[in-house]
Amino acid sequence: MGPMEAATKPRRADAERNRTALLAAAIELFAERGLDVSVAEIAKRAGVGQGTAFRHFPTKEKLVLAVVRLRIDEVIAAAAEWEERADGAEALFGFMARMAEVQSSDRALFESAGTAVLADPEVREAHAQLVTVVGRLLKRAQKAGEVRDDVGPLDVLLLIKAVGAAAESLQELEARPWRRYLGLVRDALSTEGAQRLPGRPPTRAQFERLVEAKLAAGENC
Amino acid sequence: MGPMEAATKPRRADAERNRTALLAAAIELFAERGLDVSVAEIAKRAGVGQGTAFRHFPTKEKLVLAVVRLRIDEVIAAAAEWEERADGAEALFGFMARMAEVQSSDRALFESAGTAVLADPEVREAHAQLVTVVGRLLKRAQKAGEVRDDVGPLDVLLLIKAVGAAAESLQELEARPWRRYLGLVRDALSTEGAQRLPGRPPTRAQFERLVEAKLAAGENC
DNA sequence: ACCTGAACACCGTTCAAGT
DNA sequence: ACCTGAACACCGTTCAAGT
Numbered sequence: 001m002g003p004m005e006a007a008t009k010p011r012r013a014d015a016e017r018n019r020t021a022l023l024a025a026a027i028e029l030f031a032e033r034g035l036d037v038s039v040a041e042i043a044k045r046a047g048v049g050q051g052t053a054f055r056h057f058p059t060k061e062k063l064v065l066a067v068v069r070l071r072i073d074e075v076i077a078a079a080a081e082w083e084e085r086a087d088g089a090e091a092l093f094g095f096m097a098r099m100a101e102v103q104s105s106d107r108a109l110f111e112s113a114g115t116a117v118l119a120d121p122e123v124r125e126a127h128a129q130l131v132t133v134v135g136r137l138l139k140r141a142q143k144a145g146e147v148r149d150d151v152g153p154l155d156v157l158l159l160i161k162a163v164g165a166a167a168e169s170l171q172e173l174e175a176r177p178w179r180r181y182l183g184l185v186r187d188a189l190s191t192e193g194a195q196r197l198p199g200r201p202p203t204r205a206q207f208e209r210l211v212e213a214k215l216a217a218g219e220n221c
Numbered sequence: 222m223g224p225m226e227a228a229t230k231p232r233r234a235d236a237e238r239n240r241t242a243l244l245a246a247a248i249e250l251f252a253e254r255g256l257d258v259s260v261a262e263i264a265k266r267a268g269v270g271q272g273t274a275f276r277h278f279p280t281k282e283k284l285v286l287a288v289v290r291l292r293i294d295e296v297i298a299a300a301a302e303w304e305e306r307a308d309g310a311e312a313l314f315g316f317m318a319r320m321a322e323v324q325s326s327d328r329a330l331f332e333s334a335g336t337a338v339l340a341d342p343e344v345r346e347a348h349a350q351l352v353t354v355v356g357r358l359l360k361r362a363q364k365a366g367e368v369r370d371d372v373g374p375l376d377v378l379l380l381i382k383a384v385g386a387a388a389e390s391l392q393e394l395e396a397r398p399w400r401r402y403l404g405l406v407r408d409a410l411s412t413e414g415a416q417r418l419p420g421r422p423p424t425r426a427q428f429e430r431l432v433e434a435k436l437a438a439g440e441n442c
Numbered sequence: 443a444c445c446t447g448a449a450c451a452c453c454g455t456t457c458a459a460g461t
Numbered sequence: 462a463c464c465t466g467a468a469c470a471c472c473g474t475t476c477a478a479g480t
Contacts, residue, residue: 015462018464039455051455051465054455060454165385173427179419180418180420187409187416188405188408198400198404207390259473
């Protein structure tokens with residue numbers, strides 16, 4: 001193994017196997033029954049002792065965050081795809097639809113979207129990447145004159161979260177309830193009939209400071 | 222006491238006092254530290270044994286629902302006020318701003334907005350009232366030609382939830398972050414530049430059926 | 443009729459003992 | 462170096478004993 005792979009420290013073969021088994025079990029169970037499945041059950045489905053689960057993920061939250069990280073990577077890939085496939089508003093809303101769907105199909109990503117997630121360094125980096133690529137999609141749609149100028153990439157991500165929140169109550173009622181609220185967001189972001197917006201677009205720098213302040217203040221024993 | 226007051230069954234004096242003390246303590250603690258404060262702590266602040274808490278509210282969820290019910294009553298009152306004070310879009314968005322603020326100041330209302338809340342008969346009735354009065358506000362704004370015709374009162378309530386979800390991450394960053402996203406919703410609901418929306422406005426009848434289906438299926442041991 | 447605190451089940455987390 | 466299951470603390474809920 002070359003020096004480039006130093007990032008992922010080498011693990012014993014069984015440890016590596018157990019880790020991936022735990023992640024797979026967690027993904028399955030979180031998607032099936034939400035975030036309140038017990039770690040004991042995840043460990044059982046993965047075929048390991050519960051002590052092993054806590055060795056790999058020292059807290060349940062860390063396990064959730066590992067799953068969230070995988071989902072964000074998925075979403076980043078989708079954004080990159082749309083960046084090549086289309087342009088302007090089409091690419092932006094194509095991506096937003098994809099992310100809304102991922103969010104609806106897995107509550108893990110949604111429930112922990114925005115707030116404490118950024119405390120985890122890995123998730124933080126993935127989030128930064130996501131903001132960057134969404135920023136590119138947004139800028140192109142704005143340059144084309146199709147999307148209003150007074151919103152930023154973090155607004156876009158928060159709006160996807162908003163769409164998921166609205167659609168959540170209608171989950172079992174329709175196939176893709178988020179389509180309706182994404183339609184409203186499309187009209188909201190359109191340059192047509194855009195009124196002056198209160199406040200300024202949130203920035204990643206602000207987000208970072210907010211997280212650091214929380215980490216400093218919160219004595220999460 | 223006349224036959225009209227049969228709704229609220231009479232309680233012993235100490236029971237009545239304990240019940241209100243519990244509710245007051247719950248309101249305080251939920252607002253301060255979120256829904257994860259323990260019932261034991263609520264009981265302690267109310268100055269009663271924890272057994273007493275469970276006698277009045279047989280489950281923690283019931284206690285939360287009682288608080289939610291009070292908040293909904295508050296919001297209904299605000300809607301009625303705006304109905305008298307103003308007209309058209311002004312009244313609708315004045316109300317929406319008020320509800321967004323209540324939602325931001327107390328996570329209890331927000332976290333349990335939309336889904337399982339309607340299983341509780343009291344909350345269900347309050348919710349029905351809320352939908353009715355919001356429907357009136359909405360209809361007037363639509364008649365005035367200021368708000369698009371293809372949305373219903375439940376859309377409005379879900380959009381307020383959405384605004385709260387978007388603003389949540391920015392809570393400590395700005396004073397009233399929801400104002401920004403309510404601004405976007407205003408543009409989305411405006412007749413100006415409204416594109417055809419996928420799906421149909423959700424109805425209360427659908428909501429009721431959804432809840433009944435959940436109650437029938439869910440064997441919440 | 444209502445109050446109380448001890449007792450129970452469950453879950454996240456830790457750790458001594460194994461390989 | 463890693464695995465394991467028993468043990469601990471905490472929380473929602475129940476209940477026998479009190480008034």
